[in-house]
Amino acid sequence: MNEPLPTQVRRGIILTGLSGSGKTTALRILEDQGFYAIDNLPPALLPQLLDVLGGHHSAVTQGIAAVVDVRGEHLLDDLEVVLGTLRRHLDSLTLVFLDASDSALVRRFETTRRKHPVGSDGTPLEGIQRERQLLQRLRSLADVILDTSDLQHHVLRQRLLEDLGLTPASFLVRLTSFGFKYGLPQDADLVFDVRFLPNPNYEPDLCSLSGVDREVQAYLAPLPEMNRFLELTGGLVRFVLPLYRQTGRMRLHLAVGCTGGRHRSVAVAESLYQALRSEGYDVNLCHRDMDKESVG
Known part of the structure; x- marks a missing residue:
């Protein structure tokens, strides 16, 4: 000793x-x-x-x-x-x-x-x-x-x-896109369903792409329902994040799903990621099912 x-x-x-x-x-x-x-x-x-x-x-x-x-x-x-x-x-x-x-x-x-x-x-x-x-x-x-x-x-x-004498660690937001056909993320706190958006998979020029590609994002971005959803969802997330933190939690897992997890959920998750990052949140982004198959 x-x-x-x-x-x-x-x-x-x-x-x-x-x-x-x-x-x-x-x-x-x-x-x-x-x-x-x-x-x-x-x-x-x-x-x-x-x-x-x-x-x-x-x-x-x-x-x-x-x-x-x-x-x-x-x-x-x-x-x-x-x-x-x-x-x-x-x-x-x-x-x-x-x-x-x-x-x-x-x-x-x-x-x-x-x-x-x-x-x-x-x-x-x-x-x-x-x-x-x-x-x-x-x-x-x-x-x-x-x-x-x-x-x-x-x-x-x-x-x-x-x-x-410790400074509290930053609150971490985990953001996951997924496909409902492959099941829900088991540890998600909030799940958003974006299957109401038009499916880029049915567009010949877009089906082989994914939601990280600019062409797919440009297809969805002008849609009124896309913009309204991002506005309402962003407001909800900004409202609940400090409330979750007050309970002592240090992370929140948000999941966004479409049919196959390749186009719509990916594009929406990318938009939410950029918005939260621009406001100073520590965000971890994962596209769980994007590469499984070319189905949106």
Whole structure:
């Protein structure tokens, strides 16, 4: 444990605290920020983890975030020793202790119908009180103490990032064109059907092209229904994006479909992509079915 550690990973965030206080949720928030995230790691393995991740991009550029479960007293002792070692070899190491009131924790355990992992033969309250005693010293060592009793997800995210001095990652819009004949994108949040538009596949000069070609875009662009759809859809997307972000989500998947995913959906997705990009949104564009066959 006293051997020099690799220097590629420069930042570490250790998440610990009471069972049911939101450690896993906090870990996902940090993962969205680009941290390499790992859950339920024995403290003694942290130095080895740094060694393994010395060449991993996200671990090197952003850092690692690890949930450490320290219900046993021997694990608590291990964590104290490991923290001292890591602080000597990392530029930044932050211990975050997540806490919550007894009533909030009891309510969460009753809602999920889980047994408390400490003193599972007793009531949840008895387990919570026992765990508080075990973690009292660790709480006093924490750099950040976060009470999650009444925090909704988006507030928890804001508080956690503020306490860690992190700038929220940009909101990502994923935009996918697809063909209904090949099935819906399973992870789409909003799906738009543009099969009401005239089909370029039935135009001899256009059928072999796709919606990324200027000729197909020029065919659809003057249509009143095309322009009205883009106007209404663009307004809806601009309205819901900040609302989704307020919930704590960091990405939204929009899908645009036509029959085969080659002409109309591609052209509409291209137009939406350009409009959102021009307004400063971070947009990832994918034409899922464009090259499958020459059917629009």
